[in-house]
Amino acid sequence: MTKTPHNHLRFFNKVTSTFRHPEVPNTSIKLLLFPFSLDGEARDWLDKEPPRSILTWDDLVSKFINQFFPPSKTTYLRNKITNFFQEPNETFNEAWERFKGLLRQCPHHGFSELHQLDTFYNSLNSNDQDALDSAAGGNFLDKMPQEGLAIIESKSKVRYSRSRASDSRVSTDAPLSNSSPSNNSFDMQQIAASLEDKMTIKMKP
Template sequence: MTEPSKIPSAREIEERLARLKNPPQLEYRRPSPLQFKPYTFNEQGKRILDPSEESTSPTPTLSPPLSPSPLISPNLPSPQITPPLSPSPPPTPPLSPPPEEVKEERMASIRELSRATVQGGPPTSIVYPAPAAGRNAEFELKSGLLHQLPIFHGLNMEDANKHLRAFQAVCANMQPQGADENILKMKAFPFSLADRAKDWLYELPAGRITSWDTMMKAFLEKYFPASKVITLRKKLSGIEQAHDESYGAYYERFNSLLAQCPQHQMKDETLLTCFYEGLLPLERQMLDAAAG
């Protein structure tokens, strides 16, 4: 709790009133006026110091004036002043032939290109081997042979192995007399290709094909890769006879898979086991009864 304020007495009140009526007098000091000291100057415009200032001010030390050094000593030879180099003139550009001559040269080069002919003949990737003993490498491909050749376009649904079998059958039946069989196939094989397949053969490196075996190997590597071999091997190992499929239809389908993939590298015992296990139970019983 706060203490109540003290009430002043009557005497204190009278003293306060007396001080208000007679306030104390404040002492005011008037500042002294500013005093300026006059300076005197000589004829040269320098200020003349008073005796009191001369005794207190330090005497400046004057250094002797520097004598200007001569630019050229009389005992030394006078330097030779090199005149400024004048800028060399820009090189003269070679004279360009007149526009008419340039036009004539271009027209001449265009005429040469238009007259140039494409080298014909077989693809540069094919190099024919020496013919076998008693066989001839120089013979003519008859039109009847060329018209009988199967055509392979390089599409995904085409069978490369089937094309090779059909091609070799035509060459064997219509082989010219005395002609080397391998050279005949190498010469006739480009005529059995079309579209992308023919482009592939012409785009092979020069000298890549040196025999009919290398031709077949390169062709199968391109259009019958290892992925197709793996797929057909799986179909052979997992073949099954359908419920509405006869025994003859099942046998033909199995042989068709074998023909599509001669590179299956499966033993005959393995193929026989896959064929037997894929039969329906009734067909299997009939086959066991027939075998005794």
């Protein structure tokens, strides 16, 4: 499985935010539609869940993340973030992109923005630290997190823009499937028809 459960949920929430029904909560709609967003290993996992073992959307999200992003992986990535260090031949831009990549891999890392910037600053070589201090007009770490982030992004602006252009060619919010969202595993007409059927059943006394 190459996509993270967090990316999958972001994509799924974006799609289902367009679905509305006056008599059905949005979380119920999500529960009804979620199986259609899965394929392969993820679909097999959900099919094997015991009947009535998932009663709410929060239950499903929790089980889904724990299944495909176990606590051990969270601990591993949190340690990589905490112990991040700029490589000897790594440029400032490369180090920043790599650090952000680690944060994206573990979006529930729990580190505050201040902690993130402090970790990144202290991981840099002295020349890059001096450059950030100079751009900050003093000690970089005295700045508020949003100011510090703006300084870093400004310093890496050219590289960051190229990275964004490259990232736009590769979707990071695709479903947990080997196929694209337009595939039958997530076909919008199929979902709409099933939603109508399931809601009819759901709303019967």
